[in-house]
Amino acid sequence: MKFQKINREHIVIIILIILYSVGLFGILSPTWKSIILPLSSINLTISFLAILFTIEPPRGRVIKFLFIAFLMGWLSEWVGVNTGYLFGVYHYDLNLGTKIMGVPLVIGLNWATLAVGASYWASRFSKQRFLRILLATLIMVFFDILMEPVAIENGYWSWANNQIPFFNYVSWFFVSLLLQVLYFYWIKEPMNKVVGILFILMSLFFIILNLF
Secondary structure (H helix, E strand, O other): OHHHHHHHHHHHHHHHHHHHHHHHHHHHOOOOHHHHHHHHHHHHHHHHHHHHHOOOOOOHHHHHHHHHHHHHHHHHHHHHHHHOOOOOOEEEOOOOOOEEOOEEHHHHHHHHHHHHHHHHHHHHHOOOHHHHHHHHHHHHHHHHHHHHHHHHHOOOEEEHHHOOOHHHHHHHHHHHHHHHHHHHHHOOOOOOHHHHHHHHHHHHHHHHHHHO
């Protein structure tokens, strides 16, 4: 049983490495960029499915958390896009797939994926719940700082006057904080290494694109 679990995790990790490598080099390539970018929603969906596929039992509570994180993330973005009260004045462009009321469905998946990824690494640096919550929240905000320039450049979303407001990061902090409080009081312990490696792959993806 353990052998099967390790094999399953390793296979998923290899698939994710290939997926993000193809996506990275595709976006960096002038020839392939216009083909790869519209597939970004598929990439995010597969990433989320990789988490679901490798959840260790008991699964029920983790699945419920992921669903709640999806709803919280998507709804916060809906408020942001449609009112400007959260994050600032912005709108989503075409490269993140199907939108409902102006917000791509995969944005909710992205929030859920980032929430468990940040909690995984925060748990590796501290055993105290308060510090885990704070560190995981800051990790999510730092990820958004990495993500913003790349997202704007590649047609994921656009800001009014091409300015990223500081209020965006404040809102990210508080939405992330709510998710991490829920995670560490309800789930408590980190998930498997697939979640951690996926978060590293996503971070490297944006770091490299920022550099080039």
